[in-house]
Structures are given as C-alpha cells and as structure tokens.
Amino acid sequence: MLSRVADSLYWMSRYMERTDCMLRMLKVNYASSQDVVQDFTWNSIIRIFTYLNDDEVDELAKSSRDVLSYIITSRENHNSVYNNIVKARENARSVQDNVTVELWQCLNDFYHLIREPRIERSLREGDPVSVLDTLIRHGMLYYGIVEYTMFRGVGLSFMNLGKYLERSLQSTDILDIKFSDLSYDLDKPADTAYWKYLLLSISGYALYLKSYRSGFEARNVIDQILFNVSFPRSLAYSMSLLQRNFERLRSSSNEQSFEHIQFMIGKLYSRVKYSNVHSITTIGLHQYLKEVHDELHAVGQSLNKHYFAYS
C-alpha cells in the first residue's frame, strides 16, 4: 500500500473516532448541565477538546450553547467537530480508489450535513440534543459502512490502528482530566451523578452496573475505563485491538520497521495488561496515565516515521 494512502486512511479513521468521542461527551455533559449536578462545569471538556488558555476556557464555560457551538461548528477551532469532519473527508477524498464508494459518500454526506445552516441554528436557538443525535447517528453510519463494506486488508488494518490508537488516547485523557477535577484523590467522595455522567458519556454505564455491585466508587470507574476487557472503550481492549491489527501488517511490512513498532506496542500492552488499580495507585494515577499517553504518542510517531514517510 502506498505510504501516502496508509497515512490518509489512518488519519481519516483517527478523526472519525475523535469525532464520535467528542459528540458523546458533549451530549452527556450537556444533559448534565441541564441537571442539578454538584459543581457542574464545562472546564474539563473544554480543556480536553480545545487549545484555549485558562482565561479563555473560563470565559467560554459560562454558556453551554457557546461551548457546543465552539466545539461543534466553529471554523476557527482547529479541533472542532466541523474541522475533524473536513479533515476526515479530505483524507478520504485523496484515497477514493482505496475505500468503497459507500464509505466516501458517507463522509461526503457528513461534510455537507454539518455545513447546513440549520445545524448551527439549532445549537444556538433550538434543541442541541437533536443536533448531537443526528451527528452521532451519522457517525454510527460511518462505523457500520466500514464494518460492512471495507475490503479486508492492509488498508482496513491502518484504519483500525488509527481508530484504536485514538480511542486509547481519548480514554486515557478523559480519565486524567476527570480525576484532575478531584485532584486525583481517589477517596474524595464525589456525587454519584458525577460518575454516572462520566460513564454515560463513554457508553459504559450499563456495563458498570452489571460488573460492579458496590455502587459508584472511583476505583471501580478506573478499573472499567482502563482494564475491563469487556468494555469496548477501555484502554486494555483498545490496546489489544491495536496490537492485533498491527500484527496483520507483518507480511506487507519492512521487517525492521515492523519489529521496532511491534516491540513498542507489545511493551505498552503488557504494561496495561499486567497493571491493576492497586498497582497504579502506588505510582500515582496521573503519573501512570501520563506515561501511557506519552508511549501511545511515541507509537504514533514511529508509525509516521516507518510507515507513512513518503515526501
């Protein structure tokens, strides 16, 4: 596969995964902003998804509609949902001969959808949840089309690498930011609703209820988001798929490049696999998450160097 094409597929997939994650977080946090939740603030969301400085974050956080509009439809915010979709589509556009027609049309339609003036209007004046639902559903259509139509092969493996690397990063970052709100104090009593909304925003609420019978506890929440392999957004699950998809590239890789990255992914995955909530609290949650985050980034950079460099 052309390096340029692999690069585009990988990034198309990362932008779409990020888009989905952002929309779900926004939907649940919006719901939470309409509820009486202890100390609800948009600050952590804004910090995860934008590049604003502290003053700007505080200013923006005053209005839910401003937050939604800035994170969803803003052209100026480089990390807005709008700009993610533009970039996903541009990537797909340049590799149309390597994706199915259905997939290209899905992203093209998504692009035209989010450009419709009614989207911005509803966020500003109407019901934001309807907008979020529409966008989330279109994202689900993307996942379905990928699953159903994309040819099994190297291209899909690169897409999956992008998807699971992005998901690992998102889960790590969300956990980090959410616990920074609590100053990483695992014993600090938090409102039940705080955990409920966090779990809802990553579609992990139902599973949590089934897996942990002792009610809402910080340690269980960490366990689910990092180590529960039944949870599709957990770090452990995402890492296992990252590893599996990377293994599939073996026969179409340069041997040295492959072994180099295989080692990096394997080492990180082992680290996640053989950690538990108890072991990470001894080195500190923030420290652990930061190290995982940095190693995930290093994997991304090595992919860039060994697989995507072409110009």
Next chain:
Amino acid sequence: MAMTELFEKYDTPARTWDEMYDAREVREPYHGIYEFLRTISREELGHQEELARRLFMSQGITFTVYSSGEGIEKIFPFDIIPRIITARDWQHIESGIKQRLKALNLFLKDVYSNQFILKDNIVPFEVIYSCPHYLREMQNVPVPHDIYIHIAGIDLIRDADGTLYVLEDNLRTPSGVSYMIENREVTKRIFPALIPQNKVRPVTLYPHLLLKNLMALSPRPIANPSVVLLTPGMYNSAYFEHTTLARLMGIELVEGSDLVVDNHHVFTKTTAGLQPVDVIYRRVDDNFLDPLVFNPDSVLGVSGILSAYRKGNVAIVNSPGNGVADDKAIYTYVPEMIRYYLNEEPILKNVPTYQLTNADELEYVFQNIDRMVIKRTNESGGYGMLMGHVASESEIIEYKARIREDPRQFIAQPIISLSTSPCYIDGRIQPRRVDLRPFALTGPEGIEIVPGGLTRVALREGSLVVNSSQGGGSKDTWVLSH
C-alpha cells in the same frame, strides 16, 4: 404537434441546425424524449433537475472553489435533457475518427523519426520546429507498439446544413470521460425506463477497455503488471475524474511524490518499501512530467521519469510530445496527412482554417474579421480567443497588433454556427449550442470508440463557446443502437 408549456418560445437561431427540430417537425430519434417531456409537468422536471444536482453533490462529483479560506463545492453544470446521436451519424463519426487517429499516430511516429512528411514538403519544417510541444527528447525513442495516442478526445461540431466537422484533436490528456460515465448514471436515476425504451448503447465498457490497453503496454511480460494513474493532486479541477477512473479500473491513484526513479526504473513508495511500476497513465502535462527535463520548478512530476521511459522500463500514456499533433497550426494539415499516409479521402471534414503566417490569408482574415474566430495555436479551454462578431473595435485593433507581432501563434476560422440542442433552463426548454467529444482508445489490437461521448453545451443564451471554463455545461449523450 401541439406545443406544451415547456416548449413555449423554443426559438432556434437563424441559419442553425437544431438537433431536435427539423423546421417545425421533431426529428424521428427525438420522438421518445419529446413525448416524455410533453407528459411531464414543469414542477416534476424541476424536481428531477434538483435530484440530479443532489446526486452529483453527494457523490462528490464536484470541484472546489476557494474563497475566504474556505472551500465551496460546486458541481459542473449538467443539463438533464439528453443529446441524441443516430446510429447512422455514429457510424460516420466512428469511421472518421478512426481514420483520423490512424493518420495522426503515423504522423507522430514520422516527425519523431524519419520525418518523411517534412522532407516531402507536405508539412513545412518551420511549423514543427516552432511548435513548443515538439519534444526533441522524443526523437527516435522506441515507443511500445508504435502507439503515441492511446487516448484521444476529438471535438466535433455540426454546421447549419448538418455537416459534422472536426474542430479540434485533443491528443495530450483529454478530460471529460468521467462525465460521459456519470452523466449516464444520473440520467438512469432521473428518467427511469427512458434509456432501455430508446435503445441507447451503453458506455460502461470504457474503463475495462482502457485497462486492457494499459496492461498490454507493460514492459515486463507478467500477468499482473503494476498500472498507476498519476494525478497532479486534489486541487486539480479534474481530480474527480482521476479518482473515478482509478476506482473503476481498480488501479492505484498516485501523486508525483508517491513515485521515485532509481537506476532508470520507476517505483512507488509503499509501507513495505519500494515497489516497481510498469505503466503510468498520467494526467500531468508534459511540461510538469519531469523536472530534470522540463519545468525545473514543478513538483507535480517525477525526476528521471523520462529517462526511464526512453530506456523502455516504464510505459507512459499518452506518449510525451503528442502536443505537436494537436497544435492548431498543424490541424490544417490533417486532411493532407490522411491522404499522404493512408491514401484515403478524409471522412470527417476540417473547419476551414487560415494560416496567418501566409500574407494573403492574413489579409483576407483582417478584411473579414467580423466573421472570424481567431485562436491561439497553443491554448486550450477556450482561453485567448477572439470572436470577431462580438469583439469591440479596440479589442480587434489590439488583437491585430499581437497577430502581426507573431502570426505563428494564431489561426483564424470562419465562425461556425454550432448546432443547438434543447436544454431545460429557467423552467423552459430552450435551444443552446452544443459540440461533441467522443473518446477513442488505441491499443495493440486497434482503435475502439465507446458509443457516446461528452456533449458540451454553451449555457449562456447566444453563446458559441462550450468550454467549462467559459460557462459551459454538459449533457448525457445517447448513441442509439438502431
């Protein structure tokens, strides 16, 4: 026949052939579509037009206009009413184009090798050596199967008496074939059942024929050679066409930066290292193909690609240097070429053309400039033209001065009154001028022309210029099987 509201005020210009009407009668091949249009209301037709627009938009059959930092997607204007070519006309067109291409291909072989046609004084040496598209680098280069023109788009027009003329030969990187294919797909959606009812010949074979020809050119005798389509990239206005063709042929779409030349062999840069390339269907102009030979500032091409070609290690389609055969000054000599190489009379006529390097012809053209169109010999896309009947006094004076400075750069032709075809514009059916560009493919087994083509239409009322850069649109083109 009773006129319906859609056909109110269908006034064809004087002394013009209308594709649908013969005086007051609807021509026989148009009966089917005419009957259909009589039964459909203005609203329904409006809906169909909107459906066509949405289909183009959703499939990304668009080009991007950049304004205030943001890209706006536009579709190329499409007129929903098909243009019809009878089986008889098509037979004439097909045999005429085949004959013409045979001669043009022999001409290219000749001017890049023995130059018999120059030595026999049929075509003057000056015309060849003053042509910027004549590539000395191509002299005596062995070209696979002696095929220079693998893909050609020949522009045809119809004069007031119904005669077809060749207006232009496009032998470099002719574009528009994806619109031939996509326009048909959209027509199937907006006018269900009409295509089978009218026994329209299909155009879907084009990508298969092209791929078959491309594979046959592989320098390595292997079953599955590596064929790529080289595009200038996403910002090219024909990018949609490049992706469509790559997808329909199942070949890789590459940009210049995806390719590298090592020891006179071309490779793609892949995730598994360098992989050899056998055949390149390039949509990059000669000038940008190889910065070592042509424009050194270009990043669209690949350094060293021409030397790999000269060594026979890679096939390039179309052959570099074809521009010398579709230069507008050389166009005049095509009928002579047909007689010289084939010993046949030309089947399709040339538009009479005046060489402005000839003092008598120059004088005649200047005397009759209000009935002339003057074109630059090396421009395409409708740029740099002077239409004598609408140009202002000062434009004419300025143009004359430029012609006197360098007459080789210009040719003149009498203004041909292009035929009109019915178009749905602003809720009414109105006549607009059209041309026709069929696409011909040449392979080791001969020349094949897919029955169809791109009908370009001048959407502005009264306009004679069909180029998309000058407000032109396109139509689906039906070649009937009986």
